[in-house]
Amino acid sequence: MDAIPGVITKVHPRIGALVPLTRPGWVEAGHHLLAGLELAVRDVNDAGGVGGSPLELVVRDTAADPEMAVAAVEELAGLGVAALAGEYHSVVARAAATTADALGLPFLCSSAVLDGLTEQPTEWVARLPPAQSHGWRIYADFLLDAGHRRIAVATQPSVYWASGTRILRDHLAPRGGTVIELDMTTLAPDAVCNALVDNGATALLLLVGHPDPAVLIVRSVRRDRRLTDILLGAPAGQPEFAEWAALLGDEGTAIPFLRYLPEQLTPLGTRVATTLRESLAEVPSFVAFEGYDTVTVLAELLRSHGTDRARIAESWPRVAVDGTRGPIRFSRxxxxxVWQWAWPPVQVVDRDPAAPDRFRILRAVPGGPGLS
Incomplete structure (x- = not known):
């Protein structure tokens, strides 16, 4: 519709959202991310919107496919969104970040942790979750403190898994630890058990997709009497979601993983948790809080700078908001x-064998500047 001469029409601020909502994407994570994004948009609009206009969320499914993500970013840029939000899968987020950088479109990554989110430093991209090297070093220290020195990793071909393996090896080796790679493109889940025995590993980390082959590996290891003392671990967070407990029951407990929550949510976080639990019909994961915080940051930038993309990107280092998990600021x-929240709180947790729906905090590192 053409504008009426002499009448100023408001342009509603719009945020594009990238979310894995279909397989092979991790659909449950995508639903939690979207729930957080949508709740924050509703809260912004209930409080008057942005500059008196309602904030709009334009959602696109990435299905864990980098090519779909690139096409979505290009489409959303053409639709005139002021900024991008979201994405869970690191390899997909990297493709989205590279495209956003090329197009001059601000992108606040909600959940992907890969250190090299872009090939070159960029002003256009910022990130909420901690870099993989930060979180996975905390996890490696947890393993060392628990007495594990011979650590096997069941892994699949992926930039993300390869990066995780390298981080673990580089951090563990100077401290007397050894990382043994088990290639799941050549090993069946039951063959993993023999490899663990042969190599004398005391821990096995699941650097593989969910539910397959992660679930099959857990079942094989749990049912092998030779491996009753081995620690199973999943630093990438597979046990966080309800599907894990539904598929594995008691066998899915006592498998430590990383999540990005504080021991105590902020007052905002407590309120958000209650609402998210109602909408999701289950306990919200840390990914849902990441989604909420993403929109909270972008809404503040839109209030200050409107829909001007360049001004939004210039303001990453100056924005400061109180999120669900603490104060959020970005730095180099x-x-x-990319511009990084350094750092969100990090926990190592597992599902309690006495109550699989309950999480035990095994290690907690509070968020804040200066932590490494």
Whole structure:
């Protein structure tokens, strides 16, 4: 519709959202991410919107496919969104970030942790979750403190899994630890058990997709009497979601993983948790809080700078908001080419064998500047 001469029409601020909502994407994570994004948009609009206009969320499914993500970013840029939000899968987020950088479109990554989110430093991209090297070093220290020195990793071909393996090896080796790679493209789940025995591993980390082959590996290891003392671990967070407990029951407990929550949510986080639990019909994961915080940050930038993309991107280092998990600010971090919240709180948790729906905090590192 053409504008009426002499009448100023408001342009509603719009955010594009990238979310894995179909397989092979991790659909449950996508639903939690979207729930957080949508709740934050509703809260922004209930409080008057942005500059008196309602904030709009334009959602696109990435299905864990980098090519779909690139096409979605290009489409959303053409639709005139002021900024991008979302994405869970690191390889997909990297493709989205590279495209957003090329198009001059601000992108706040909600959940992907891969250190090299872009090939070159960029002003256009910022990130909420901690870099993989930060979180996985905390996890490696947890393993060392628990007495594990011979650590096997069941892994599949992926930039993300390869990066995780390298981080673990580089951190563990100077401290007397050894990382043994088990290639799941050549090993059946039951053959993993023999490899663990042969190599004398005391821990096995699941650097593989969910539900397959992660669930099959857990079942094989749990049912092998030779491996009753081995620790199963999943630093990428597979046990976080309800589907894990539904598929594995008691066998899915006592498998430590990383999540990005504080021991105590902020007052905002407590309120958000209650609403998210009602909408999801289950306990919200840390991914849902990441989604909420993403929109909270972008809404503040839109209030200050409108829909001007360049001004939004210029303001990453100046924005400061109180999120569900603490104060959020962005800075440049050595080795990270995007604006980074350094750092969110990090926990190592597992599902309690006495109550699989309950989580036990095994290690907690509070968020805040200066932590490494």
């Amino acid at each position: 971090t050595p080795g990270i080419g």
